[in-house]
Amino acid sequence: xxxxxxxxVQAPLSVGDRNAEFTRFMRKYQxxxxxxxxxxxxxxxxxxxxAQEVFLRAxxxxxxxxDNPRAAGWLKTVATNLTFTHLSRYRKRxxxxxxxxxxxxxxxxxxxxxxxxxxxxxxxxxxxxxxxVEAALRALPEHQRVPLVLFHFEEMPYEEIAIxxxxxxxxxxxxxxxxxxxxxxxxxxxxxxxxxxxx
Amino acid sequence: MTSLEQFVDALLRRQPLRRAxxxxxxxxxxxxxxxxxxPWWVQGFSRWPKAAQLLFLPLxxxxxxxxxxxxxxxxxxxxxxxxxxxxxxxxxxxxTVGTLGHTLQTLGDLVTREIPSVWIYGSVGLAALLYATxxxxxxxxxxxxxxxxxxxxx
Numbered sequence: 232x233x234x235x236x237x238x239x240v241q242a243p244l245s246v247g248d249r250n251a252e253f254t255r256f257m258r259k260y261q262x263x264x265x266x267x268x269x270x271x272x273x274x275x276x277x278x279x280x281x282a283q284e285v286f287l288r289a290x291x292x293x294x295x296x297x298d299n300p301r302a303a304g305w306l307k308t309v310a311t312n313l314t315f316t317h318l319s320r321y322r323k324r325x326x327x328x329x330x331x332x333x334x335x336x337x338x339x340x341x342x343x344x345x346x347x348x349x350x351x352x353x354x355x356x357x358x359x360x361x362x363x364v365e366a367a368l369r370a371l372p373e374h375q376r377v378p379l380v381l382f383h384f385e386e387m388p389y390e391e392i393a394i395x396x397x398x399x400x401x402x403x404x405x406x407x408x409x410x411x412x413x414x415x416x417x418x419x420x421x422x423x424x425x426x427x428x429x430x
Numbered sequence: 431m432t433s434l435e436q437f438v439d440a441l442l443r444r445q446p447l448r449r450a451x452x453x454x455x456x457x458x459x460x461x462x463x464x465x466x467x468x469p470w471w472v473q474g475f476s477r478w479p480k481a482a483q484l485l486f487l488p489l490x491x492x493x494x495x496x497x498x499x500x501x502x503x504x505x506x507x508x509x510x511x512x513x514x515x516x517x518x519x520x521x522x523x524x525x526t527v528g529t530l531g532h533t534l535q536t537l538g539d540l541v542t543r544e545i546p547s548v549w550i551y552g553s554v555g556l557a558a559l560l561y562a563t564x565x566x567x568x569x570x571x572x573x574x575x576x577x578x579x580x581x582x583x584x
């Protein structure tokens with residue numbers, strides 16, 4: 232978030248202009264909510280729908296949320312839960328595909344269109360690397376991407392992820408480990424290595 | 431922490447937030463405007479005015495005896511029409527409706543006069559309890575049979 236966004240949030244608000252106030256609230260948090268839904272769902276269009284529903288719910292409770300320091304946490308929790316609800320609607324289809332995939336190679340990622348690799352060299356730019364990482368995340372199968380995102384982005388411990396996803400603790404650890412391997416493999420093939428992360 | 435875990439953790443922690451699509455804000459505001467434009471009775475019960483919420487339950491309960499009385503009136507009306515005119519297909523259908531209304535009226539009389547109120551309230555309470563029990567059993571069955579770890583996609 233840049234400085235101008237922060238200024239907009241702190242600007243004095245006209246009394247009774249609830250929509251203007253809510254717009255400022257939304258500008259402050261929309262990237263955070265969208266990031267959560269997009270990374271968990273792996274689908275930008277669905278992520279936008281889910282993020283919209285998050286803010287519609289936030290609007291209903293806006294009086295409680297607008298000055299609440301826990302608003303970000305509330306939004307993240309609702310975004311995560313709504314994404315789970317959305318994903319569970321496709322659960323049977325997922326099971327089918329994940330079983331097919333596990334017969335092949337559980338850690339291998341499906342074919343995914345990545346940004347052009349022509350500029351990916353040792354001096355790869357940050358923006359390009361960010362794009363690659365997002366694309367690589369989308370390429371992971373759901374049963375690996377979801378726990379990986381929860382662990383590394385949402386900073387959720389293994390035990391909580393296991394409870395949240397109704398799976399065993401060893402399975403969570405295995406899936407996250409395989410997700411890391413798959414992610415590192417995808418990125419390594421495109422020239423992104425640990426060495427580039429050195430400051 | 432393994433080197434792989436360190437690498438992925440460092441990589442993902444450096445990821446900036448994804449930017450919401452350009453039209454996202456306008457889309458949400460438009461949806462909110464659409465919702466606000468709907469009449470209150472079309473919206474969820476929790477968003478009704480407090481007065482309407484408070485009035486709804488007694489009005490809904492009060493409608494039940496009115497329904498029984500209306501059914502009785504319709505029955506009487508249809509019976510008088512049947513006695514004063516020759517039988518036709520329409521009257522035959524009206525007779526059926528009238529019989530149904532008469533049954534409803536009888537049931538209403540039975541409920542309000544013959545059955546003690548304790549039994550009525552007890553039955554309603556029992557029905558609610560059975561409903562909650564069945565709902566709980568179904569929820570538990572769904573969670574244990576459908577949402578079990580071996581069926582989970584992760």
